[in-house]
Amino acid sequence: MATALESPVVNAGDGHVSEEMRRAAEVQRAARERQLQGLNLQRENILSQRTSNAGRRAALEAALAQIERQIQSIG
Helix, strand or coil: CCCCCCCCCCCCCCCCCCHHHHHHHHHHHHHHHHHHHHHHHHHHHHHHCCCCCHHHHHHHHHHHHHHHHHHHHHC
16 A cells, blocks of 8 residues: 555656655655554553553553554554
8 A cells, every 4th residue: 555655756857756765755664664563562562461450451541542542643
């Protein structure tokens, strides 16, 4: 699936994509993928935790909500 970051930036003058711009877009895409991967790992860790402590459960729910907001803002 193509995203805006995967689309090369085109020089308006001649329609050519510079190698530097292509590399910069690739670096941004890779950083975004690493960030999403880390957030998904955190999400899975929280979902795997079980507790009967109401305070701990509330903290886990809040952490999960925050991580899901971050995932939505990135992806």
